[in-house]
Amino acid sequence: MNKILVGLFLAIAIASCTDDYKFGNTFLDKQPGEDITMDTVFSKAEFAQEFLWNSYSTLFYGLNYDWSPRGNAMGMGLPESLTDNFQSYLAWDNVNKIYYTGKYNASAENNSSAYHYTLEGSWIGIRSAYIFLENVDRVPDMDATTKARLKGEAKMIIACHYADMYRHFGGLPLVKKAFTTQDDLKIPRATAKETLKFITDLCDDALAVLPWKLPAADVAKWDGRFSGGAALGLKIRMLLFAASPLLNDDVPYYTEKSYESIDKFHVWFGRKDETMWNDVVTACDLFFQKNIQDPEGGYSLTSGEARSAFRQSYFTRGTSEMLISTRIRYSIPTNYWDANYYCLQSLGSYGAAVPTLNYSNLFPMADGTPFDINVWNDTLAVAKINGPGDTVFLDPFANRDPRLYETCLVNNVDYQGRKSELWMGGRDRGKGFESGSAASGMGVFKFILEKNSATSLGAPAQWPYLRLAEIYLSYAEALNQAGRTEEAFTWIDQVRARVGLKGLKDSYPGRTWTKEVFLNEVLDERSREFGMEGVRLFDMKRWKRADDYRKRLSGVRIYRIVREGTVVPNRYSYHKFTLFKRAWQDGDGGVINFDPKSYMAAFPVAEIYKDYGLTQNPGW
Template sequence: MKNIKKHFHAIVLLLGLLISTNACEDLAFGDKFLQKPPSTDDTIDTVFSTAEYARRVLWYSYRYLPMGLETSNSYWNTMWLGNIEGLTDLNQDYLGYSGVNKVYYAGNYNAGTENSPRGTYMATKIRFNENETHMWSAIRNAWLIVANIDRVPDMDRTEKERLKAEAKAMVAVYYAHMLRHYGGLPIIDKVISPDEASMPTRATLQQTVDFIVRLLNEAIDCPEFPWHISEAEMSNWDGRLTKAGAMGLKARVLLFVASPLFNNDEPYFQGAASEALMTWFGNYDRERWKHAMDACEAFFKAVDSNGFYKLVEKEDVNPSGYRYAFRAAYFDRGTTETLISVRRENYYKANQQPYTNQSIRWGAICPTKEYFDMFPTADGDNFDWSNPEHTKNPFMNRDPRLSETFILDGDLFQNRTAGVTQEKPDDKENYPAGRDWNVGQVTAKSLLTGLSCRKWGLDRAGEYNGHIIQWPHLRIAEIYLSYAEALNEYNNGPNELAYHYVDKVRARVGMKGLKKGLSKEEFRKELLRERACEFGYEEVRFFDLIRWKMKEKFSTPLHGLNIYKNKNDGSYICEEFPLLGGEQSRSWWNPGGFSEKWYLSAFPQNEINKGYGLVQNPGWE
């Protein structure tokens, strides 16, 4: 993989203590210190001579955990202000220089794109550039902990075992994330020393899954690995990996690989990697759904025994309310909801705009009509434009998650009532623009689909100030819905327990449960829609679409929604329009424009050419 030899044949160097003017001492780690191997073992001996220095090796690995939010130093995460959901039916990206536009909408992605070196403009514009993410260096640091922590003299055994389990869970997080982009991977299960001449070849999909599950099981089985961060540790260690996070991640991985992308009687695309079983298992096995189901069941049994983790409920937040419970679930750190939390920057300063806010304002995050339509009514029925009661006011009596994902006309916005309807060109007198249409943070670019996003960005300025921003890499709500999905697929239809777990997530926002009597296919459709409503812009929808090989969702053109409001009687006129034409039209929408090869990313071609056994993904050869 890109510069993989550089990363794995390098070693963390102790460059000395950095002594400031007030005599405080610190130690720095990072890729810039990974440029040549040491001549002796003295460097590692020094690093692991104190508990303080040893811990920082693992802290470095935390810096590069996958994060979907845009921050001032993490453009690579979201394709230069773009978002991976811009490749789905949830969002249209109008930011001309984002990776979503320049690479994917334009149809320019190929294995050569992945060759872009770290720090270059193009390297930050693809959905996953492993060289830009620093993941291999972070994995190496985690293995340094496992190999060397026992030699630290001033650290007790309990902490040593905990850090080893934490490091293994860390490696599993990185591998699980890469698995969703690439399939089978080279297995790095130790620190590779500079004198090792050969690199590991690419493993099969099954070997990669077994490796991830083994790491997670070893962490889960460690008595010293805590179930959650205790109240006493919360002020300093909130955000560290836990046993609950490891169990939740195991469920996510097993659900992903049980899905049709990999678990199938036919490969999603023919090629050398598929022939070598690197991008599928080689068959369909119903028991893979059972493995996912068992992992979810084990997680909830552990929750019953150990407590702490649960959905954030309306009574848990201030102000109380269904929508605010949902907001806290994804936005707030340290809640009972988040199983794996990622942070990149500590605090935003007063008047500093979060980069996700800028993504919205500059047109990278523009939700579609298709996404708007997914949210049910407040009583749990599907929203239907042919129902006159629904269309009379499409913003009233809807799923509270809609109010927290979109800025809705007539809803709360910046401590007043929002006015986000546009001026009707042929009836300006009776249908003028609302007070917030193209005003302030709600820019014209953020309204190019006629619908403005609220989640993560707009209407959050005051909340960001002094707030530690977290990325909810994994929430307990996902395990509820994953359990329901595995039950449905394994049992060839939903049972009472499958309905129960979906209805738990809906009840958190005051919604009635799904109607009973659904077929296996109907339940699956409702479940995937539920996941879209719950996890919009949390990098869940994209992976749901690829694991279910939903080609039609990538190749079918999408729509915006023009919304006009009569100033006299408050009635609405809503007009759908196609999102076609111009630079932001997706090449995937052209006849034959989307190919199943896009489900997985290509490996960098220049890395394939090194000949150590990294087989290219099918379709990108």
């Protein structure tokens, strides 16, 4: 098969054939020498559906999983380590080699970046979905209702890909058909507002034809298919992103000098419109109205014992909370490297994402009251764990928000049938002063869990692309920004209650809840709830949190107490230290190194030079 390569449209302009698409066993039945043509694919409902299912495989998956351009996007690194919540100690990943060193630029984009503009699979998925939309009506053995539903799913594939790119790049070229090499491929970049409308219109179209939620009887077979709840949920995510100051402000995020992308409103809306928060509230109102009316019972937060309920919310397939989930495979592969080694080793051994002390400090006590970060200044303060005799010594990780233990591996908790050893030289810490998977004094727990067959080993993990909890917290944030803070407490408190925490007002008696105070709390709550789920990075970007980029981050070194040659049980000393510096963090004497151009990614230089209407983002 001949392929015409035309830059960005490498995927979009492939000639109309299906050789590039993988199909299930159905297509193995074709006779030797028989070609799979478009007529073949859309001659039977079964074949057409398999074509669409394959398009699902192009959706974004947030964990690293193999050596392919998508699976190894950052050289075994993860975008989560670009936030203030995690730090990478994987020396050969692109987080360290490209980002932490300040070498990221338009030339590095695509091969070493957090999101590959032309190599991520987005444009292949978009073209595949359009091929389906343009041909499904000719399938002879498929009824109109099924066709309408499948069209809605295809539109959601397009919407998800555009939503992913929008949060990295802003306005985009709007592709509205499956292009061939005979089409004019000069598609100019749309404005940020036009691109937002394009995405939300696709979500509206899908909402109109998709079932609100998969029937319980269908979950085992069809978990992962798009629903009406998924469509409206994605729309809410995008409206929230758009209402935030990155795009919605009186000045562009980059003011160093003028750029075409600024002048043409590709990276901002040109003015601040506070009513955009009302759009988010209205969409959330509709979401919960439809959820109550759903005959299947609607979506709900997972419940039960706190740690179990939280783990189910992101890790377990087919729960009542998951709105959109993606996966690389539906069953455990036979390839040991893919199943057991790649992600588990990058996170659990090499340190691709090591929690910072700053992050662990966000998790309150088990009742919801705030954790006192001043405890790190007194290594012998009184706390929760008994030492020898009647003496009580500090354990700053004891009796905390259950999500801390489900997200981070901390010292002296139940782990692999024993107590975890995050002290210097311990089995889970190692001897390196600042190296390995627990270089900060903590390790990651989320997704890799206890790294055994009982929890995660070999598990075909889903990616929790969008959970119901995000809708709750988006609702709270939008209500607050719309001046309805009192109503916002209900939604954030429900998320906290799932893990046994008191509501905000009870947890912070006497606090004055201004709009800014509440906003900071809901952003912290999003960090606690969605650690390792790709949420924090975009929260930092959309709120232009320069201070969070600039600040230096901390870890803790833990030492066992030894008296007269004997280890004293359950007694440790804790020593806070500063993690190695990233290029954008402040230098000595308060020198500011952060550049706001980083709020948006650069387009690859090669794409700009192809002159089809793409403008470069400011500063790159």
